[in-house]
Amino acid sequence: MNRWPLWAVLTPGEPARLERRVRAALMLEGDEEHGKGPSFEVIPGRGRYHAIVGADSSDVGAEFQIAKDLSREVDEPVYAIDRGNDPWAVTSWRKGVLEVLEVDPESLAESLGCLLPGRELPSDSSSKRPLRKVALVEGIRAQEASRALEDAGDPFPPGHYRFEDTPQGLRVSSETGDVGFADITLSERLPDVMAYGVIASPNLDMFFVNVLRGGECIGHFALPPRDDSFVPAVRDIKGENSPERILAALGIPAEWFRNE
Template sequence: MSKWPLWAVLTPGDPARLEGHVRDALMLETDEEDGKEPSFDVISGSGLYHAIVGTNPNDVGAELQIAEDLSLQFDEPVYSINRATDPWLIMSFRNGVGAVEDVGPEALAKSLGCPLPESKEHSDLPMEQRLRHVALVEGVRAQEAYGILEEESGEPLEPGHYRLEDTPQGLLIASDTGDIGFADINISERRPIATAYGVIASPSLDIFFVNILRGGECIGQYAQPPREHSSLPRVTEIKGERVPERILSALGIPAKWFRNE
């Protein structure tokens, strides 16, 4: 695996068992069966922790479920790192419960004795690998959503942390950072009557996902390229549209938001 990893999980455990767990989570066949180079690697650390790193953009987000599952097996926290977003999303999981951590991924990995491979600054990450996350939420207005997000944060939100805009299609949620985190999930969970469309895409839209959320759960996912082994319910269209550009138009989300214009 030579590409720069987009996601990682830092965890205790036996490296061989960890590899089997990740294969099951990603629903991958063994190398002997499919003849393909795996899109992840398990790197043994110098102490208790080891690093699981992945390069496939289609698997971004799987690190959360992997870390959550592994945290149920160990007394020590398990960490997930999403390096495809700006800024990176770092989370710790203890007994299946996640919390966002305000720490750099490189410093965290080194402190645990399992430094990440091919360290580089985020500004060096190719633009085509920088995924951005925005959402449309139907059934909630900006003022109500702001209150929900502030309650979830537990403190006043910094200016620019979220950009909320009421539109004819619904509430648009974006962020100056390019990543709204769990805003779409949190709002849909707190307002079960609302339907959220969380869009994660690359600047060229060649990587394009839409998660349809209701009650905090994903009830359907549109994926381009298709995720053959996804456990989420698959949909082939959003609002009657099948092409990323037209899907964004139907949701009222400007394509320029993904190009950082």
């Protein structure tokens, strides 16, 4: 794997076993037989912790489920790093329980004896800018969402989020293009709501939607499409299967992602 990593997991464990676990989580068991290289790499650390890094944008979000599952098998915390936005976001998982951290990911990795590949941007022009993320949450109003995030200890300062009540639901965005884990947190705190986390590039050639309920991703829509996602793939969102029409169905302006 020689592309710029978009996500990472820092975890104790034996590297060969970790590779098998991640292959199973990403449903990549048959790739070697077809001559396809993995979309992730296990980088052995200097101690108990090792780094798992992934470069496929279709796997963005995989770090949460991988870290959550691995944390149930060890006594130490397992860390997930989202590198698709700037600043990077870090979460800690203990026995399946999430905590959002305000730490520098490179300093954290170094303290654990792990190496994270450099953060230089790839030459591909479609990837030069960070992906942007916005969420649409059904069955909740702005005041309730703000209170739920505050109660969960959300790391962003007051005023970071822009909450907009729309006919489709509550739209959650920010001027930085990063809503962090707001969609996951709201679906965990309010298990009856349905949340859609939309991640896209400026020209929408990379476009992903995670459908969440009860803190779990119950469906993943991806363009370019793939059939080896770690969560169930869906062919459409609200009956639509093109980025522009999906965004319209969710009440999210396509122009919001065009952050030139």
